[in-house]
Amino acid sequence: MNIEEIRALFPITKEVIYLNSASQAPLNTLVHDKLQAHIKSELNFVNKKGFNRDDIRMPLSKLLGGLPNEYALTTSTGVGLGIVAQGFDFKKGDNIIIPEQEHWNNTFPWLNIKNKGVEIRFAKLNKDNSFDAEAIEKLIDKNTRIVAIAAVRFNSGFRPNLSAIGKIAHKNNALFVVDAAQAAGMIPIDVEKDRIDVLSGCGFKWLLGLHGTGFLYVSKRVIEQINPVLPGMFAAERVHDKLIYFNDSRKFETGTIAYSLFNTWSVGLKLLLKIDVKNIYKKALENTDLIIKELQQKKYFIATPTKNREERTAIVHFRTNSLETTKSLYKKLTENKVLLTLQGENIRVSPNFFNTKEEIKTFLNLL
Known part of the structure; x- marks a missing residue:
C-alpha cells in the first residue's frame, strides 16, 4: 500500500x-465499516454467524509470536496484568521487580498484593530516563518471582532491551511479565525471542482497535504457575458438575465480551499484518x-x-x-x-x- x-x-x-497515537489510534474506515455491519446484523439474527475468538488470537500470534491458544482475550492491559498478579501463588518473603515510574497498569496490580507479604522493588532509572538490564540484575535474587516492565515506556518512549532482561529473569527462575500497551503494533516483538512469559496489551492504541479490547499472552512454559481468578464459560470444558480448565491461556477468559468490538478489531490487526x-x-x-x-x-x-x-x-x-x-x-x-x-x-x-x-x-x- x-x-x-x-x-x-x-x-x-x-x-x-x-x-497522538500513543494516546489512541484514530478510527480507520475498515474497522468503522465492519462495526457498522456488525451493528446492522444485530437488527436481524437470520444467517448471523457467531464470533470466532480465533479471528483475534491468530493475527495476534502472527504479530507478536507464540501460538494462538497462548492468547486470552481481555478488555484491557490492566485486566490482563491483574489476572496474573492475583493468579500467581505468592508466598511471604517473595519479591517483584519493577522499574521506577512505570504506568499505573504495571504498578497497581503488584502494589495491591503487598498485603500478602510480597516486597516490591523498584529498579532505578538513569538520568536520561532510560534504564539498563543491570538495574534489574542488581535487585534480583532467589526470592524474585516476577520481573515486570513496559516494552515501551509511556512517559518517555524508551524501549528497554527485552531479551536481555528476560534472560536475567529466567536465569533467576522469575517470570518475565511485559506491558505491551505502548509497544504492540509499533515495535517488533517476538515473545519467544524476547523470552517473554506474560504479555498483556490493549487494542485501542497501536493495534488499531477500540477501547474495551485487549489480550493476555501466557506462554505454555508457565501456564501452570498462574491460576484463573474469574473463570467463566469460556475458561473450561462444558461440564456442569466439574471445573476442567483448558490447558492453555483460554483458562484466563471469563464470560461474554463485547463481540462487536472484537469482531471489528480483527480487520485492524489484518491491516497491521499487511503493512x-x-x-x-x-x-x-x-x-x-x-x-x-x-x-x-x-x-x-x-x-x-x-x-x-x-x-x-x-x-x-x-x-x-x-x-x-x-x-x-x-x-x-x-x-x-x-x-x-x-x-x-x-x-x-x-x-x-x-x-x-x-x-x-x-x-x-x-x-
Whole structure:
C-alpha cells in the first residue's frame, strides 16, 4: 500500500495533523465499516454467524509470536496484568521487580498484593530516563518471582532491551511479565525471542482497535504457575458438575465480551499484518529522527532518551523552560490542528505510519 491509500483509511488525516497515537489510534474506515455491519446484523439474527475468538488470537500470534491458544482475550492491559498478579501463588518473603515510574497498569496490580507479604522493588532509572538490564540484575535474587516492565515506556518512549532482561529473569527462575500497551503494533516483538512469559496489551492504541479490547499472552512454559481468578464459560470444558480448565491461556477468559468490538478489531490487526510492523517501526524512527534533530536545534529539553537509536520508538517527550510556556505551546499547536498530548510537564508527540514528512515539518515549523 502507498501512503495515499493508507491515509485514505484514516479520515482524520483530512482534518488535522494527528500525532497522538500513543494516546489512541484514530478510527480507520475498515474497522468503522465492519462495526457498522456488525451493528446492522444485530437488527436481524437470520444467517448471523457467531464470533470466532480465533479471528483475534491468530493475527495476534502472527504479530507478536507464540501460538494462538497462548492468547486470552481481555478488555484491557490492566485486566490482563491483574489476572496474573492475583493468579500467581505468592508466598511471604517473595519479591517483584519493577522499574521506577512505570504506568499505573504495571504498578497497581503488584502494589495491591503487598498485603500478602510480597516486597516490591523498584529498579532505578538513569538520568536520561532510560534504564539498563543491570538495574534489574542488581535487585534480583532467589526470592524474585516476577520481573515486570513496559516494552515501551509511556512517559518517555524508551524501549528497554527485552531479551536481555528476560534472560536475567529466567536465569533467576522469575517470570518475565511485559506491558505491551505502548509497544504492540509499533515495535517488533517476538515473545519467544524476547523470552517473554506474560504479555498483556490493549487494542485501542497501536493495534488499531477500540477501547474495551485487549489480550493476555501466557506462554505454555508457565501456564501452570498462574491460576484463573474469574473463570467463566469460556475458561473450561462444558461440564456442569466439574471445573476442567483448558490447558492453555483460554483458562484466563471469563464470560461474554463485547463481540462487536472484537469482531471489528480483527480487520485492524489484518491491516497491521499487511503493512508489517517492521515497516511501521522503520517509519517511526524516521519520523522521530526529524523531530529530535529539530528539537535539539531549537534548544527544547527532550525527556526521551536519544543516545541509542535502537532504544527509541515513535514517542518523543519534550518541554520548554517552564510549564507555563509549555502549556502555551501546546495550546498553539492544538489551535493549529496539531493533535498531541500534554502529559505532566511534557508535550508528547507520537506520529504513526499514516503521517507524512510534510505533516512532521508543519508541526516543527509551529515550534
